[in-house]
Amino acid sequence: MKNRTYLFLSFTIALIFSLSGRAAAQDLPGKRDSINSVILNEKRVIQVILPDGYKAGSATKYDVLYIIDDWNIKLGRDIQHFIFDEHTMPPMIIVGVLNVDRDRDFLPTHNNGNKTSGGADKFLKFFKEELIPYIDKTYPSDGDNTLFGHSFGGVFVTYALLNEPQLFNNYIAGDPSYWWDNGVMLKQVKEKLPSLAGKEKALYIGGREGRGMKEMKINAMDSLLKKDAPTGFEWVVKAYPAESHGTVRLKNFYDGLRFAYNDYGGKPLEFHPSGGIVLKDKPIKIWYFNDTTKVHYTFDGSQPLVTSPFAKPEIELSGPAKVTLRQIASRPKFDKSTSGDFREGTYLPAKPLRKNYKPGGFHYAYYEGPWDKLPDFKALKPVKEGVADSTFDINKLPRQNNFGVVMDGQFEVKQDGYYIFGLGSDDGCKVYLNEKLIIDLDGLHDADIQRSYISPLKKGFYPLRIEYFQKEGGRKLDFVYVTPDNIAKKKITPIPYALQYGPR
Numbered sequence: 001m002k003n004r005t006y007l008f009l010s011f012t013i014a015l016i017f018s019l020s021g022r023a024a025a026q027d028l029p030g031k032r033d034s035i036n037s038v039i040l041n042e043k044r045v046i047q048v049i050l051p052d053g054y055k056a057g058s059a060t061k062y063d064v065l066y067i068i069d070d071w072n073i074k075l076g077r078d079i080q081h082f083i084f085d086e087h088t089m090p091p092m093i094i095v096g097v098l099n100v101d102r103d104r105d106f107l108p109t110h111n112n113g114n115k116t117s118g119g120a121d122k123f124l125k126f127f128k129e130e131l132i133p134y135i136d137k138t139y140p141s142d143g144d145n146t147l148f149g150h151s152f153g154g155v156f157v158t159y160a161l162l163n164e165p166q167l168f169n170n171y172i173a174g175d176p177s178y179w180w181d182n183g184v185m186l187k188q189v190k191e192k193l194p195s196l197a198g199k200e201k202a203l204y205i206g207g208r209e210g211r212g213m214k215e216m217k218i219n220a221m222d223s224l225l226k227k228d229a230p231t232g233f234e235w236v237v238k239a240y241p242a243e244s245h246g247t248v249r250l251k252n253f254y255d256g257l258r259f260a261y262n263d264y265g266g267k268p269l270e271f272h273p274s275g276g277i278v279l280k281d282k283p284i285k286i287w288y289f290n291d292t293t294k295v296h297y298t299f300d301g302s303q304p305l306v307t308s309p310f311a312k313p314e315i316e317l318s319g320p321a322k323v324t325l326r327q328i329a330s331r332p333k334f335d336k337s338t339s340g341d342f343r344e345g346t347y348l349p350a351k352p353l354r355k356n357y358k359p360g361g362f363h364y365a366y367y368e369g370p371w372d373k374l375p376d377f378k379a380l381k382p383v384k385e386g387v388a389d390s391t392f393d394i395n396k397l398p399r400q401n402n403f404g405v406v407m408d409g410q411f412e413v414k415q416d417g418y419y420i421f422g423l424g425s426d427d428g429c430k431v432y433l434n435e436k437l438i439i440d441l442d443g444l445h446d447a448d449i450q451r452s453y454i455s456p457l458k459k460g461f462y463p464l465r466i467e468y469f470q471k472e473g474g475r476k477l478d479f480v481y482v483t484p485d486n487i488a489k490k491k492i493t494p495i496p497y498a499l500q501y502g503p504r
Contacts, residue, residue: 027074028047028070028073028074028096029047029049029073029074029077030047030048030049030050030073030077030094030096031047031048031049031050032045032046032047033045033046033047033048033138034046035130035131035134037126037130038130039122039125039126039129039130040100040122040123040126042100044097044098044100044126044131045098046095046096046097046098046131047073047094047095047096047098048093048094048095048096048135048139049073049077049093049094049095049096050093050139051091051092051093052081052091053091054091054140058140060140061140061141061142062090062091062092062093062140062141062142063090063092063093063141063142063144063145063146064092064093064094064095064135064139064141064142064144064145064146065080065092065093065094065095065145065146065148065257066095066097066127066131066145066146066147066148066168067094067095067096067097067148067149068096068097068099068102068105068106068147068148068149068153068156069099069102069149069150069153070096070098070099072096072148072149072150072153072249072253073094073096075249075250075253076094076096076148076253077094079250079253079254079257080092080094080253080257082254083254083257083258083261087265087267087448088258088261088264088265089257089258089260089261089264090261090264092146093135093139093140093141095131095135097131101116101119102152102153103116103117103152104116104117104118104119104123105119105120105122105123105156106120106123106149106152106153106155106156107119107120107152107155107156107180107181108120108121108155108156108159108184108185108188109180109181109184111180111181117181120155120156120159121163123156124156124159124160124163124164124167127160127164127167128164128167132145132167144169144333145167145168145169145170146168146169146170146171146172146257146260147160147167147168147170147171147172148172148174148252148253148256149172149173149174149176150173150174150175150176150249150252151174151175151176151177151245152177152180153173153174153176154173154174154175154176154177154178154205155173155176155177155178155180155185157171157172157173157176158171158173158176158178158185158188158189158203159185159188161196161201161203162188162189162192162193162195162196163192165195165196165199165201166199168201169200169201169202169260170201170202170203170204170256170259170260171201171202171203171204172203172204172252172253172256172257172259172260173203173204173205173206173252174206174248174249174252174253174256175206175207175208175212175216175218175245175248175249175252176205176207176216176218176221177216178216178217178218178220178221179215179216179217183217183220185221186217186220186221186224189221189224189225189228190224190228193224193225193228193229193230193233194228194230196230196232196233197230197231197232197233198230198231198232199232199233200232200233200234200330200331201233201234202233202234202235202259202260203225203233203234203235203236204235204236204238204252204255204256204259204260205218205221205222205235205236205237205238206237206238206239206240206248206251206252206255206256207237207238207239207240207248208239208240208243208244208245208248209239209240209241209242209243210239210241212239212243212245212248213239218237218239221237222237225237236255236259238255261334263294263329263330263331263334264329264334265290265291265327265329265334265336267290267448268336268338268448268449269290269295269325269326269327269336269337269338270338270449270450270451271286271287271288271311271315271323271325271338271340272286272287272289272420272422272450272452273286273287273340273420273452273453273454274338274340274439274451274452274453275340275341275342275453275454276342276343276420276438276453276454276455277342277343277344277345277346277348277454277455277456278317278319278320278342278343278344278345278454279344279345279346279347279418279456280319280344282418282456283316283317283318283319284316284317284342284418284454285314285315285316285317285487286314286315286316286317286323287313287314287490288311288312288313288314288315288325289313292310292311292312292313293310294327294328294329295310295311295325295326295327295328296308296309296310296311296325296326296328297309297310297311297315297323297324297325297326298323298324299317299321299322299323300321300322301322301324301339302324303324303326303337304324304325304326304328304337305328306328308326311325317342319344320342320343320344321342322339322340322341322342323339323340323342324337324338324339325337325338325339342454345456346456347416347456347457347458348433348434348455348456348457348458348462349434349458350413350457350458350459350460350461350462351410351434351460351461351462351463352461353410353461353501354410354501354503356503356504357409357410357501357502357503357504358501358502358503358504359412359497359498359499359500359501360387360389360497360498360500360502360504361387361388361389361390361392361409361497361500361502362387362388362407362408362409362464362466362500362501362502363385363386363387363388363407363408363409363502363503364385364386364387364388364392364405364406364407365377365382365384365385365405365406366382366383366384366385366386366397366398366403366404366405367380367382367383367403367404367405367406368383368398368399368402368403368404369402369403369404369469370402370471371402371404371428371469371471372443372444372471373428373442373443373444373469374404374428374429374430374442374467374468374469375404375469377404377406377467382406383398384397384398387502387504388407388500388502389497390497394468394470394475394477395475400470400475401470401471401472401473402470402471402472403469403470404467404468404469404470405466405467405468405469405477406465406466406467406468407465407466407468408463408464408465408466408502409463409464409500409501409502409503410461410462410463410464410501410502411461411462411464411495411499411500411501412460412461412499412501413457413458413459413460413461413462414459414499415459415483415484415485416456416457416458416459416484417456417457417483417484417485418454418455418456418457418484418487419454419455419456419457419481419482419483419484420452420453420454420481420482420487421433421438421439421452421453421454421455421479421480421481422450422451422452422478422479422480422481422482422492423439423441423450423451423452423478423479424447424449424450424476424477424478425441425447425449425468425476425477425478426445426446426447426470426473426474426475426476427443427444427445427469427470427471427473428441428442428443428444428445428468428469429441429442429466429467429468429469429477430442430466430467431453431464431465431466431467431479432463432464432465432466432467433453433455433462433463433464434462434463435463435465438453438455439451439452439453444471446473446474447474447476461501466479479494479495480492480493480494480495481493481494481495
């Protein structure tokens with residue numbers, strides 16, 4: 001009687017999902033593609049969604065997220081895009097496999113109550129010998145794959161992990177029906193779990209708190225994993241309160257992807273100041289503002305190891321060094337490092353204030369052109385010139401794209417000591433102090449990259465030149481500094497207009 005209840009429940013769920021999937025299939029995002037499968041003896045339709053930033057002909061490769069069941073494709077795309085936009089996972093190719101007979105494809109054994117069940121072995125072989133090779137050949141895949149399946153699809157996810165673990169790095173099973181065929185997957189897990197030792201695979205299982213965990217036999221799976229999971233195999237079983245079999249998919253997708261990419265840090269690794277000049281016997285503090293638990297540093301230019309000191313919010317630097325920070329992830333492909341050179345030197349000399357220079361803002365020159373990097377502005381004729389005072393705003397220039405700006409003049413230093421200059425731009429920018437390049441952010445890039453420079457200055461006037469261009473997309477030009485009396489407080493401000501001098 002119990003098995004009959006389960007079979008009726010599975011039929012009802014499958015029917016509801018099948019109808020909703022067919023209604024939505026025509027509106028799926030991405031590109032429709034197909035494979036004539038010899039293994040399955042049928043044409044299989046797939047939906048391929050390339051990353052938003054993908055450019056044909058680019059050498060960039062991407063991880064691939066494989067999704068089974070039509071109705072999971074758009075949901076998976078939306079969640080993956082959200083996590084990517086928050087800089088906590090990389091861009092991905094998404095491959096959705098549209099349904100033909102999910103009971104046949106997802107279930108590993110045949111049960112008389114479900115006459116098409118039991119074809120998971122062929123479906124897995126289709127992935128191994130036809131689908132994944134086709135995706136790797138046709139699209140810019142890097143071979144790092146994740147598989148998501150829900151309900152019977154969660155059973156297939158687990159079956160794939162146990163039988164072809166090399167196909168995917170991450171396996172996400174949403175409310176999997178481990179009750180199928182008297183818990184046949186539980187028996188397979190008990191037999192095959194030890195074979196996953198040292199293979200660095202990850203399994204995420206999410207279910208419904210209370211009766212749902214028991215009825216789907218997820219509790220029983222949890223017990224097996226706690227008892228027998230081998231070294232090198234990562235796994236999580238999580239119960240969600242107040243969710244249905246359908247709604248729990250959203251949380252399974254989100255938490256499963258966050259678990260799979262838990263050591264991915266999308267934002268560039270950075271510290272401040274990023275380089276500069278240090279005085280003998282006058283140490284400086286390097287600031288690091290992000291998570292320190294996986295970031296190590298060295299002062300000799302070598303790549304930090306797990307045995308190197310951990311980064312701290314403030315790292316004292318007492319002399320010249322090549323500072324390197326490295327975020328060490330469990331997967332080397334997600335490691336990040338950045339370096340900065342600090343040379344021993346003396347105070348940068350001030351210059352006399354130029355004739356006809358008045359306070360109130362630097363001079364600016366506006367140019368137009370489609371550049372991928374900064375041009376030689378000195379060889380170009382500006383379209384417009386003026387004073388970059390408090391009313392100046394790059395968003396108010398005649399063009400919003402394909403333009404450049406040069407701001408130059410002198411700024412007044414009223415206090416001896418260390419000064420830190422900071423720059424964030426989108427697109428390219430360079431900063432010159434006393435005609436020397438101190439910050440280089442040239443080229444096409446987004447707004448996340450920031451650099452800074454420290455230099456000891458004396459009271460007086462210093463020439464400053466900022467070159468900037470914008471091609472397409474968002475515009476950003478933030479130039480700030482920190483005066484000696486504000487370094488301890490980490491108080492960052494623009495240079496006051498009263499201290500900016502330009503020709504009038």
